[in-house]
Structures are given as structure tokens and as C-alpha cells.
Amino acid sequence: MSEFFTTTAIVATLASGIRLSAPFLIAALGESVGQRAGVLNLGVEGVMLIGAYAAYKTALETGNVLAAVFVAILMGVLMGAIYAFITVVMHAQQGISGIGIYLFGLGITDLLFQKQVGTPKPIDGLRSTSVPLLGDIPTVGEIFFHHNLLVYVAYLLIPVVWFVVNRTTFGLNIRAVGETPEAVDTLGVSVTWTRVSAILIGNALAALAGAALALEIGIFQYNLTAGQGFIAIALVYFGAWRPSGIMAGALLFGVVSSTVLQWKTLGIVSGSASSFTAMAPAVLTILVLVVVSRRIGQPSALTKPFDRSD
Amino acid sequence: MTTEKLDTSSVPSSTGLWYVPFVGLVVPILAVVAALAVGAVLLLALGASPLTGYAALIDGAVGDWDAVADTAIKSMPMLLVGVGICIAFRTGVINIGGEGQIILGAIFATVVALAVPDLPSVLLIPLVLLAGAVGGAIWGAIPGALKAYAGVSEILSTIMMNIVAAQILSLLLQDLLIEEGAIKIQQTRRLSHNADLPLLPGGTRLHLGFLVALLVAVIAYLIIYKTSLGFRLRAVGHSPDASRYAGMQVKRSVVQALALSGACAGVAGAVMVFGSISHRLIGEGGATAFTQGAGFNGIVVALFGGLHPLYTVPASFLFGGMLIGGIELQRELQVPAALIVALNGVVVVFVVSSLRLRTKLQRWSEDAVLRRGRK
Numbered sequence: 001m002s003e004f005f006t007t008t009a010i011v012a013t014l015a016s017g018i019r020l021s022a023p024f025l026i027a028a029l030g031e032s033v034g035q036r037a038g039v040l041n042l043g044v045e046g047v048m049l050i051g052a053y054a055a056y057k058t059a060l061e062t063g064n065v066l067a068a069v070f071v072a073i074l075m076g077v078l079m080g081a082i083y084a085f086i087t088v089v090m091h092a093q094q095g096i097s098g099i100g101i102y103l104f105g106l107g108i109t110d111l112l113f114q115k116q117v118g119t120p121k122p123i124d125g126l127r128s129t130s131v132p133l134l135g136d137i138p139t140v141g142e143i144f145f146h147h148n149l150l151v152y153v154a155y156l157l158i159p160v161v162w163f164v165v166n167r168t169t170f171g172l173n174i175r176a177v178g179e180t181p182e183a184v185d186t187l188g189v190s191v192t193w194t195r196v197s198a199i200l201i202g203n204a205l206a207a208l209a210g211a212a213l214a215l216e217i218g219i220f221q222y223n224l225t226a227g228q229g230f231i232a233i234a235l236v237y238f239g240a241w242r243p244s245g246i247m248a249g250a251l252l253f254g255v256v257s258s259t260v261l262q263w264k265t266l267g268i269v270s271g272s273a274s275s276f277t278a279m280a281p282a283v284l285t286i287l288v289l290v291v292v293s294r295r296i297g298q299p300s301a302l303t304k305p306f307d308r309s310d
Numbered sequence: 311m312t313t314e315k316l317d318t319s320s321v322p323s324s325t326g327l328w329y330v331p332f333v334g335l336v337v338p339i340l341a342v343v344a345a346l347a348v349g350a351v352l353l354l355a356l357g358a359s360p361l362t363g364y365a366a367l368i369d370g371a372v373g374d375w376d377a378v379a380d381t382a383i384k385s386m387p388m389l390l391v392g393v394g395i396c397i398a399f400r401t402g403v404i405n406i407g408g409e410g411q412i413i414l415g416a417i418f419a420t421v422v423a424l425a426v427p428d429l430p431s432v433l434l435i436p437l438v439l440l441a442g443a444v445g446g447a448i449w450g451a452i453p454g455a456l457k458a459y460a461g462v463s464e465i466l467s468t469i470m471m472n473i474v475a476a477q478i479l480s481l482l483l484q485d486l487l488i489e490e491g492a493i494k495i496q497q498t499r500r501l502s503h504n505a506d507l508p509l510l511p512g513g514t515r516l517h518l519g520f521l522v523a524l525l526v527a528v529i530a531y532l533i534i535y536k537t538s539l540g541f542r543l544r545a546v547g548h549s550p551d552a553s554r555y556a557g558m559q560v561k562r563s564v565v566q567a568l569a570l571s572g573a574c575a576g577v578a579g580a581v582m583v584f585g586s587i588s589h590r591l592i593g594e595g596g597a598t599a600f601t602q603g604a605g606f607n608g609i610v611v612a613l614f615g616g617l618h619p620l621y622t623v624p625a626s627f628l629f630g631g632m633l634i635g636g637i638e639l640q641r642e643l644q645v646p647a648a649l650i651v652a653l654n655g656v657v658v659v660f661v662v663s664s665l666r667l668r669t670k671l672q673r674w675s676e677d678a679v680l681r682r683g684r685k
Binding site for chain 1: 461471478659667
């Protein structure tokens, strides 16, 4: 254990914690937009996988990381359109259709990977870029300002999402649709389109989260996300639907994951102990939910389809 | 969840119009056909012939008695989970934790079989099934209690319980329950012969688990519709506030529903261990390799069956057939098995999306009966 408590190890752990928090953060911010509009999307995990594969494949073919990110987001929007049709137009039960999307994403990405790529081929992922000046600060610079582009994007999304949801008319519509869709409807705002746009944003971000993951580690494999999408959904509850709260949760999970990785590298845990560490995020999520569930109110219309004729 | 609207048993069947009882069936079947059409597009994209593929699928599902038996074996765990889902959903509780509940049921049953391997079959088989039910019930009761007493969304907690269960399985099979020997494969030793589920006559692989699953479906039907417990659960599912006002214990009902639901899934776990060819608990390849996604598919099967335990029986057969046939399709066309997982997801989405259409159509046909009665 003593080898963990060195400055180098701790700085490395914190830095990689921030890096690992990026996919959680992006996906959870997206999910929060959808949930504010009253739509629970349990398919995040599947869309993340699709985004990850799309980014990986594009980067493998073209070597262009920006193109990879673009294609991933495009696939996310496409999946969002499908999910919007299922839940908003067809009024399907959201929890279960999300599981359907998850299974589809899990299967289709594995299928395409086996068919199109076959053996794992590494790609040139995103390289870390140091922020000018800030990156030169000792320790602090190493922890906060030596990351790849998508990590900065993830953290920039926090104020952006906050601003859009809390300070724009569109955001007001989203929040109103999530609380009292009937009232919004009587004011002439389309509940359907507000929800559809929120779903598109959420899925685009989920796919971006997948891309961030794939481009960070530079490979794709079966079930690359390994439950991160489900944890991202829990983080929305953890953060009580506020971007700042979601950031706190994402950081917590990122640092827990990086600590576990660091312990494995240093040989502090091995074998069966790694099962304990693998279940730690899930147990942590349940405990956190127990603590926060009582004092927060979720959007009143969450998971409830809207139908004028009802 | 508009569970009440899905209640197909409320459809009057003897009052005139012949097509009324069938209306509820048409839409989900169309949904499956639509999903298979999507599958055909996928097959074409893979450069394979959908016709050859689906011919192989049907052949693999019901081609001969062995195929039919395999279909029945495949549908057993989905039926058991689905029956549990009927109980949970009718109480207004969304149980997505079938995967974890199957695993805990399997672990409990395995531990019992390892502890008392010498008990005669007559005692050991009921005992391992009961142990499975207990394991699943515990894994269901925890999210139930979290929902009832701490306000934690069961949708999230059951998913997290799935992750925890998968890791417990992996943990136990790395260490405590692993078969002793030089090769470290994540599996137990061959469990006691006394716990083997006996084969049913007919020369196929079909075993006692099939009858157990049917029995559980009938028991669940009786519990839901013929007991005061079932009445209370349905009342809570319909309107928790009204039930509370009527003096019912809403919180306790939520825990009971999830525990019962988990118990059914737990029995599935036990059946999957003691009805398997290897008669071992195998963790190699991850938890989904063991559960085969039955925890998720059980939900679809239950929705397909209109959340009625008895209608869930044919629904589970349809799904079992599709999955078993899918293996044959995959073998015939030489496409990766991942195709089946993807198709499975498509079917889930189509069936769930069609439910509302089905409700509308059912209401329309019921209205037709009423209109006729008035004339």
C-alpha cells in the first residue's frame, strides 16, 4: 500500500481519474437533458458502444480523429431519432425499450467489429495536449491540464448544458415538458418536438462519450463500455439533474476507477480482489442513491409518455 | 406503466365477435415479423441470403422433436423470469434485475448441492429449486426494500444489482467454488448426480425443469388472480394512493412483489444449472454467457403475453424458438453469433413499441362488442 502514497502515484491517479471521468460526464450530461424533458433513456450503454465503434472504425480507416468524432455523433443522432420514434411517437415503455437499444448496440458493434475488423488493431487515438501556461504549473498542471481534447470538451459541456437548460427558452421548454407537459401543450409549445430534440442531444452526447472512450484507449473490443453507460444514468440521479452535481459524481467515479487501475498496476490488488473493485462502482451507486433519493425530486413527468387524448 | 390496460383477461370472449380474443395477438406477431424484416436487411448487408437464413431458423426451432425440445429448454428460464415480471409489473414495479436474480438463484442452488450432495433425489431436487427461489427472492427484495423505504428507483437499483451479481459469480468461481485441479476454468465441479433434473420420456433432452416452469406459471396465475395477496398487489399497481387509503400496506407489497418476482428468476437459475448438459455452474465467458440474457428477454416475453402468466407460456415458446433457430441460422450462414444479440434487441424494441397500438386495437374491438350489444 505504501507504494501508492507517493506524489508521482497520486498525481498520476488523479490525472487519469479526470481522464476516465470524461465519458461518464459527457454521457450523463446528455442523459440529464433527456430526463429534464421527461424521457428516461436506458439505452445509453448501447449508444455509447455504437459511438465508440463508429469512432474507432473511422479513425482506423482515415486516421482522422476529428472525422471519427463527427461520425460518432452522427450515429448518435441516428440512434436518437430511432429512440425518439419508439418512445415519443409510439409511447413505448422507456425502461424496456432502452434495454432493447442496449442489446442492439452490444450485438451490432460486436458483429461489425468481427466482420469488418476481425483482429484487434490499435489506432492512433487522441493525444494529450498541454494547455499553454496552465500546463506548466507543477503538479496542478500535470493533474488538470495535460489531457486530450475530448476531456476539455467534457468539462466545457458543463457550463454549456447548464446555460442551455437554465437560461434559454429552449431549456425552459425542456424543463416545463419534464414537469407538466399538459400545461406546455396548452401554451402552444410542441411537447413532441421538445422531447425529440432533448433525446437527440442526449444520444449525440452518449455517442460522443463512446468516442471519447475509444479514442482515449485506442482500441475497440466486445462490450468496451462495460457498464459505464448504466453508471452514467445513475450519475444523473446522483447529481440531482444539475450539471455541477453530475460533474462531482463523474469525478468521484473517475477517481475510484483510476485508483483501482493504479492498485492493479502496482500489484496491491489482484485475482479475486479485482472482482470486488469491479463491483465497487455499482455498490457505490446504490449507496449514493439511498442517500440522495429521499431529498431530491425527479422531473414529475419522467418516463410518462404524453398523449393529448389521455 | 399502464398495466391495467394490458389486461387481456378483461376482454370478453364469449360475447359475439369472434375476432376479439385474437386482437391482442395480432399486433405483437406483426411486431416480430417487422423485427425479422429488419433482420433480413442486416443479413443482406452481411452478404447472406435472408431466405436461407430464416428457413434455417425455422428448421432449427421446430424442425424435429429434438429441435422442439431445445426450444422448450431455451424458453424455460425466460418463462420463469417472465412470470415473475408479470407479478412485479402488475404491482407497478419495473424489475430489470432478472439477470442478477438468476445468478443468485444459481449460486444458492449450487451451494446447497455442494453442501448436501448425498441427499436422495426426491429431497435434493426440491431443495435446490427452493434454494434458487430463496437466492432470487433475496436479490429481488433488496431493490424492493430500497424502493419502498428509501425511495430508490428500482429501475436503477436492479441494474446495479445485476452488475454486483455478475461480479459475485466471477468472484466465487475464481476461488471458493472453483473445481479443484490443475486447469483453472471458472466453473464448479460436476454437481451431485442426485440433483440432476430427470429427463422427461420421449428421448429428447427435455427435463423436469419444463414442468417446473409450467407449474410456476400456474401458481403465479393463481396468486395474482385468486388470492387476497394478488388482489392487493394488483390494487397497489393500479393506484398506490387509493390502496394506501384503503388501508393496504403499499410498501410491504412492493417488497413482496419484487421478492416473488426474484424468486421466479431464481428458480430459473437453479433450473439452468441442474438441467444443463454439464451439470456445473459455469462462469467462464462472463455472466451473460450463463444467463443467456434470459433476465432481459423474460421482460419482453411477459409483455408479449400481456403480463398474464398463462399467456406468457406461448410467448416464451415463440422467443425460445427464435433464439434456438437463430443459432442454426448463424451456423448455416456463417455469420457471427453477435447477430442474434442485435436481432434480439430489435425484437425487444418492436414488441415494446407495439404495445400501445395493441391496447388501442383491443379497446376498439371491445367497443365493437359493446356497440353490438346495444343494437
